[in-house]
Amino acid sequence: MYNYLVEPFDYNDIVLDLHDISLLLTYERGITEPRFRHAKLREVATGLSDFQTIKLPDAPKPKWSEATIPRTGYVFVKPKQSLSKAESEELDLPSNMLLKPVSTSLQNLSSKQLETYYWQPRNHDGCYRTVRLFQHFMDLFPSEFTRIMVRAVANNKPRTYTTLASDRLIIEMKLRGPKSMNFTCALPEGRSYVTGSDEVSAHVVLAFPAPSDADDPQTILDLASLQFGDAGRGCKGRGLFVLEPVQQYKERLKNFADGNNFLEDKITQRITSTPDDDFLKNVANRAKERWEKRKTDFWCGHCGSPARNDPLLRCSKCQQAHYCNSEHQLAAWPFHKHFCVDPSAPKPQWV
Ligand SMILES: [Zn+2]
Numbered sequence: 001m002y003n004y005l006v007e008p009f010d011y012n013d014i015v016l017d018l019h020d021i022s023l024l025l026t027y028e029r030g031i032t033e034p035r036f037r038h039a040k041l042r043e044v045a046t047g048l049s050d051f052q053t054i055k056l057p058d059a060p061k062p063k064w065s066e067a068t069i070p071r072t073g074y075v076f077v078k079p080k081q082s083l084s085k086a087e088s089e090e091l092d093l094p095s096n097m098l099l100k101p102v103s104t105s106l107q108n109l110s111s112k113q114l115e116t117y118y119w120q121p122r123n124h125d126g127c128y129r130t131v132r133l134f135q136h137f138m139d140l141f142p143s144e145f146t147r148i149m150v151r152a153v154a155n156n157k158p159r160t161y162t163t164l165a166s167d168r169l170i171i172e173m174k175l176r177g178p179k180s181m182n183f184t185c186a187l188p189e190g191r192s193y194v195t196g197s198d199e200v201s202a203h204v205v206l207a208f209p210a211p212s213d214a215d216d217p218q219t220i221l222d223l224a225s226l227q228f229g230d231a232g233r234g235c236k237g238r239g240l241f242v243l244e245p246v247q248q249y250k251e252r253l254k255n256f257a258d259g260n261n262f263l264e265d266k267i268t269q270r271i272t273s274t275p276d277d278d279f280l281k282n283v284a285n286r287a288k289e290r291w292e293k294r295k296t297d298f299w300c301g302h303c304g305s306p307a308r309n310d311p312l313l314r315c316s317k318c319q320q321a322h323y324c325n326s327e328h329q330l331a332a333w334p335f336h337k338h339f340c341v342d343p344s345a346p347k348p349q350w351v
């Protein structure tokens with residue numbers, strides 16, 4: 001009956017760091033996202049400008065041209081011919097996303113703009129898919145033995161606690177009066193995706209209950225927040241997803257839409273299915289493999305990309321955090337600085 005006590009589990013191995021698994025899930029989802037697989041970005045139309053290289057398909061056109069809210073439009077081009085083996089294995093990344101030759105308007109983008117242009121289209125209808133992805137990931141671990149360590153920053157202070165994985169919740173809400181609209185067209189099929197064109201849109205996030213004596217009852221994880229553009233960036237406007245205390249998230253929602261029924265709406269524990277479930281399971285498996293190799297195969301603390309083991313690209317203080325480059329290190333610093341520990345100091349229990 002008490003067999004589980006002698007199961008070959010290292011208890012510490014199934015404490016999952018929510019921030020880090022979110023990085024891995026985000027990265028692994030982006031690099032092979034089916035709607036944009038091998039597609040290159042040709043044009044971006046922002047503000048009041050219209051596309052220069054395409055005429056919009058009829059359906060979204062009236063909404064696009066009549067929109068009174070800020071608009072961002074993307075044109076992606078998928079390869080027409082079959083790809084060579086090397087090309088077909090190439091991952092989709094912000095750094096290789098632009099169509100060659102790069103149009104004048106897309107030259108000189110900052111790495112932050114490139115990231116937004118990469119993630120905003122990929123997060124169309126992304127919220128249910130990311131919640132489902134998280135669910136697939138958690139299904140790979142024994143629920144009764146798995147705890148989640150939540151690390152977040154609240155009022156410029158670190159906040160860390162663990163919760164049972166099975167105690168997480170899904171919060172579904174309605175956003176009224178979206179504050180931005182984004183439209184993406186993928187050619188040559190002409191498939192298009194629009195976010196923010198309806199007066200009311202559904203949104204869904206994960207919630208992780210805090211200990212009962214905490215100031216804030218929950219921490220929210222929104223893995224599709226970049227569909228709202230830079231307003232959806234995490235910690236100090238740099239992160240690729242949002243992981244923050246519920247009160248802070250409530251304030252953030254005002255940047256997404258004029259109104260919402262967050263916290264009054266439906267709370268569930270599982271969602272049943274979404275399109276692309278096979279793809280999402282695949283992503284979950286890859287993220288789990290990487291998590292299990294975390295002691296040898298490091299990842300970038302900003303984007304989740306596999307890290308080169310270069311001492312110059314590590315945090316000079318703790319030597320534990322790895323980055324692709326100095327830009328990613330800077331982007332991660334507003335979060336990392338709260339958790340960066342000198343290795344000579346006594347280790348916190350969860351390391
Ligand atoms: Zn990186």
Ligand SMILES: [Zn+2]
Pocket residue numbers: 315316317318319320321336339340341
């Ligand atoms: Zn550090």
